Amino acid sequence: MKISIKLGLWFFICIFIIEASSMFFLHRNVVHSLVNEELNALKLRGNSHRDVIEISYDKATLHHIKIMESQTDTEVVITNDVGKVITSSKTVDKEMEKILNTKHEESKNGLIIQSDWQDERYISTVSSFQAPNGEIGFVYMFKSTDQIQHVISRLNEHFILASVLIIFLMLFTIFLLSKALTKPLILMKEATRKISKGDFSVSLPKTSNDEIGELSTSIQILANDLNYLKKERNEFLGSISHELRTPLTYIKGYADIAKRNNISEKDRLHYIHIIYEESNHVSNLLTELFDLAKMDQHTFSISKEKVNICLFMQSILRKMEPAFESKGVKLEFICQKETFAHIDPIRFEQVFLNLLDNALKYSDTNTLTAIEITKKENIIDINVRDQGHGIPAEDLPYIFDRLYRVDKSRSRLTGGYGLGLSIVKEIIDAHGGTISVESQLNKGTCFKITLKGLYDENRFADR
Template identity: 60%
Template sequence: MKISIKLGLWFFVCILIIETSSMMYLHRNIVHSRVHQELESLKARGNSHRDVLEISSDPSTLHHIGLMESQTDTEVVITKTNGEMIETSRNIDESIKEIINRPLRSIPNEGLILESDWKKEKYISTVSLFKDENGNSGYVYMFKSTDQVKNFISQLNKHFLLASLLILFFMIVTIFFLSKALTKPLIKMKEATKNLSNGDFSVSLPVKSNDELGELSNSIQTLASDLKYMKQERDDFLASISHELRTPLTYIKGYSDIGRKPTLNEKERIHYLDIIHEESERINLLLQELFELATLDQNTFSVVKERVHLCSFFKSIYEKVSPAFKEKEIQLNVECDEQLFLPLDITRFGQVLLNLLDNALKYSKEKTITQINVNKIEGNIYIDITDQGMGIPKDDIPYIFERLYRVEKSRSRTTGGFGMGLAIVKQLVEAHGGQITVKSKVGEGTVFTIVLREE
């Protein structure tokens, strides 16, 4: 069953129950109010006649009361307290006699309702007690045929039936369009998710509302965009890996074919073997970095922290890389507060620093300075690595931490690298609960800033 039909049925049943309950409650209260109004009107007319009789109860007054009621839809019967009839507006029937002959209990001054059952009885009735100027007592009985009440209720039932049918019609029409309006975006979302499952990520779901449906539409649109980006990133990744592997493999195959020639002298053979060895090392390095990324993505690596004296740690890093910096005539400086300690995985975080310093070394010219500053600011440890290298173009900065992204699009073999170092750096920093940012200006240099919380 379609969701539009389900929603329509749910709306219909719920609204039908509410409307039926409301109509029944309203009908019952209108009928009750109408009957109560008729009884109070009867009682008021009886009390009015009583007031007249207490002033004057002569035959002309009695006749006038009877004559007046004979012209209305009510009837009056005036009796003495012993039941003897003094005046009637019409000939009385057995139903009236039966009511008159009922024993009466004490009658309050505002009168008494004798019969209120309009469904079963022929009349509804009230009685009022009067005492004339001579001290004689009697009763004023007022009657009204229940046929009039039943006719009113019959008309009321017709109006309620017509109103119910109209409400039912408009309810069905409203539910139809409402269910369509509600399910239309859901149907579009279903089609969109079906397209996503088939690999089509070019879905478009305009967000037309700020409610839950709008949020769901926005989430599906975001998912489609993310999947499209991931697919593009995967394709680029595979293309880049294919390119990175093809080049050294081509060198290895080509130079191995040359090296197999029997006419080749020993010096040339060794030269070609050196090239083959270099390219093999390049492939090995690429595979190591790929394995490192795969391990980080699957969260199968572990960060084992220990309390580290930062100055000693950076001094050991300095000793490892300083020969390479001196060889290229780049001055490497380290400034660190002696009082700083931080929980770190020495191996993993050392890998972060070596990657960043290796980049500074590759992209900086001779006679420049690379500076490492370690400071504590507002409870956080800030590590700045600043070089005076060629810098990073502004358009490339947002992407440099993506895997296989290289600022140098030519992929020069002289600079080395596969574009995965900074991706590994970012994930290792985040594994330590920190974050890394970069500022750079072409021709002036680059600053990488690592922020770690002091635990």
């Protein structure tokens, strides 16, 4: 069953029960108070006749009462204490007689003796009196139930009309409401079906700020992410095949030449050397890609240990110094003493080698590369700053993407794959840290690493 029908049906059943029960109670109360009012009015009228009789009990008064009542829609019957009719505004009929014969108590204030307006012909009250001469008697008041039944049947008609109108309005409102409520759900269902079929180009409207709106936003974000991943995967595969095709074309071409008989042994060795270099290139690329794939699957393990980051950095710098010296790039190292970090040294060596390799690759002679390590409370900040070529602002958001290189042609010369920074980012992420970059074209670049929640020296001992 469709959700709009289901929702509408539930709404209808709930509101119908509420409406029917409140209509029922309202109707009952209105009828009850209407009949009560009639009975009270009848009783008061009987009481007022009694008052008059108690003041003056003579023929003229009785006649006057009789005449008065014959002009109204109520009837009066006055009897003596043994039930003999003294006077009446109308000939006493069978139904009246039945009431007159029912036993009842004496009551000065009047008594309701017949209130059944549905099945009887009259509703009736009685008030007892004691005439000035000491005689006792009763003033019976009657009112035909026809009139009450007529009023109540008119009331019923109004109630039925109102109920039908309410049900009609209710159905209309429920129809609109369930459509409005289920429309975003139906859109989301269609969107998720499209996503499950591999079509991520969905666009869901931002409908509201409630849970349904949030769900819609989440589905939209999911679709956008999947779309981005799909695009990235295609681009990634395209870049890899490109990266592999170039060295393999070299290898094939030089192998072709090296195989010929008419070339000198020196040339052959030269070609074999190129083939060796290019194979190395492919092999390194595949190793790095394999590393990244392992990081993606979270199968690469990180074994953290307490590392004195200044000493650790110094040993890395010692390895890099000759390369920097030969290019004429100065290295500067500032470190806050006794800074301990909880890191995997092998992975972190990869991080710094990549960052320093970039700083060297993209800097000119007579520039400075500075590494600064500071510690504030439990947070370690590591800045690797160079005075190199810088990165254009439009490329900055993508430099941590796989195989992304700013200057493709130059990078082939310098031999980069565009994988270094993505590996760096994966390792930092796996350590729960963050890495960001600031760069100005032709002025330099600064990579900032923040490692959070690392234990300080004293607390570390307890762990």
